[in-house]
Amino acid sequence: xxxxxxxxxxxxxxxxxxxxxxxxxxxxxxxxxxxxxxxxxxxxxxxxxxxxxxxxxxxxxxxxxxxxxxxxxxxxxxxxxxxxxxxxxxxxxxxxxxxxxxxxxxxxxxxxxxxxxxxxxxxxxxxxxxxxxxxxxxxxxxxxxxxxxxxxxxxxxxxxxxxxxxxxxxxxxxxxxxxxxxxxxxxxxxxxxxxxxxxxxxxxxxxxxxxxxxxxxxxxxxxxxxxxxxxxxxxxxxxxxxxxxxxxxxxxxxxxxxxxxx
Numbered sequence: 001x002x003x004x005x006x007x008x009x010x011x012x013x014x015x016x017x018x019x020x021x022x023x024x025x026x027x028x029x030x031x032x033x034x035x036x037x038x039x040x041x042x043x044x045x046x047x048x049x050x051x052x053x054x055x056x057x058x059x060x061x062x063x064x065x066x067x068x069x070x071x072x073x074x075x076x077x078x079x080x081x082x083x084x085x086x087x088x089x090x091x092x093x094x095x096x097x098x099x100x101x102x103x104x105x106x107x108x109x110x111x112x113x114x115x116x117x118x119x120x121x122x123x124x125x126x127x128x129x130x131x132x133x134x135x136x137x138x139x140x141x142x143x144x145x146x147x148x149x150x151x152x153x154x155x156x157x158x159x160x161x162x163x164x165x166x167x168x169x170x171x172x173x174x175x176x177x178x179x180x181x182x183x184x185x186x187x188x189x190x191x192x193x194x195x196x197x198x199x200x201x202x203x204x205x206x207x208x209x210x211x212x213x214x215x216x217x218x219x220x221x222x223x224x225x226x227x228x229x230x231x232x233x234x235x236x237x238x239x240x241x242x243x244x245x246x247x248x249x250x251x252x253x254x255x256x257x258x259x260x261x262x
Contacts, residue, residue, distance in 0.1 A: 022247065029240035041241040051225070051242070058221040059249075061140065062204035068144045069200050070193065073151035077192075078185075080152075081159045090156060094149045101146065105213045108142045109133060112214075134216030142214045143204060151196035158192025159185070194257040201257075202250045222246055 032038050045051045076093070080086045096104070111117050112133040119129040132138055162185065170180040208223035217224075222242050229239030 025240045025243050025247070028236055029244050031237045033235055033237065038237075041237050044238070045241050045245065054220055054222050054225055055245070057219070058205050058223070058246075061143075061207075061219065061221060062201050064140055065143045065147060065204045066197055066201040068140065069147045069151045070196065072144070073148055073196065074155055074193070076148075077152050077155040077159055080156055081162075086156075086160070090153070093152055096146075097149050101209065104146060105142070105210060108138075108214060112138050133214065134218055136215070136219060139210060139215040139219045143207060143210055146210075147200040147204065150199040154195035154199065155189060155192040158189040158195075162188055191259045194259060197257050198254060202253055205249060205253075206246050 029041055030037055030039065032040060080089055080093075083089055109116075113119070114129060114131075114133070116133075118132055123129055166184055166188070167180055170184045171177075175183065205221075206223035206226070207221060208227045211217065211219040211221055211224050222245070226239050226242050226246070229235045229242065
C-alpha cells in the first residue's frame with residue numbers, strides 16, 4: 001500500500017507531462033488552419049518532397065552525430081575505467097553539461113566566427129581566413145561535442161561494471177587483445193552503447209536551435225520545421241503532425257536500441 005502511495009506522483013507526472021501533451025499534439029495534428037478536422041496534414045507530409053527531404057536530413061545528421069560521438073566516446077570511456085582517479089576525470093567530462101546549451105552555442109559562434117579563435121590561428125599560420133561557421137561541418141562538430149558526455153557516461157558505467165576476471169580468462173585461454181575486445185569486452189558493453197545511442201540519436205533528431213545558431217539555417221531538419229510552423233506560419237496542425245512523426249521515430253529508435261537481458 002505504501003509503495004502505491006509513493007508511486008502516485010510518478011504516475012501524475014507521466015499523465016500530465018507526457019501523455020496529455022502527446023495527446024494534445026496528436027489531436028491538433030488533425031486540424032487545418034481554419035480549425036476543420038482533416039487528414040490533409042498527414043497526406044501533405046508523406047506526399048511532399050520537401051518534408052521527406054527534411055526527414056532524410058534529420059535522420060542522416062542524427063546518424064552522423066551519433067557515430068562521430070560513439071567513435072570518440074568509446075575509447076575515452078575505456079581509458080577512463082583504467083585510470084586511478086576515474087571518477088574525477090569522468091566528472092570533468094560531464095561538467096560541460098552543467099552549462100546552458102545556448103551559452104555553449106554562442107561560445108562556438110565566437111570560436112568559429114570570421115574573426116574567431118580558429119580563424120585567427122589560421123591567419124597566423126598564413127592559411128587565411130575561411131568560412132567555418134554556418135556550415136554542415138561546424139553544426140556536426142558542435143552537436144557531437146555537446147553530445148559526448150551523454151555517450152560517455154552509459155558506456156563508462158557498462159565497462160566499469162565489467163568483471164576483469166572475464167578479460168583475464170580470455171587472455172589466459174590464448175585470445176589476442178583484439179579477440180578479447182571483440183568477443184568479450186564489446187558484447188558485454190553493448191547495453192551501455194545502446195543507452196548512449198538513445199541519449200544522442202533521439203535528441204539529435206529534433207535539433208533546431210543549433211541549426212539556427214551554428215548551421216545558419218543551411219541545415220534544415222524536422223525540428224526546424226516544427227519551430228517554423230508553430231512560431232512563424234502559425235500552422236499548428238502541420239507542426240503537430242511533424243512532431244507526431246518525430247515522436248513515432250523516437251519510439252522506433254528506443255525499441256531498436258532497448259536494453260537486452262540474457
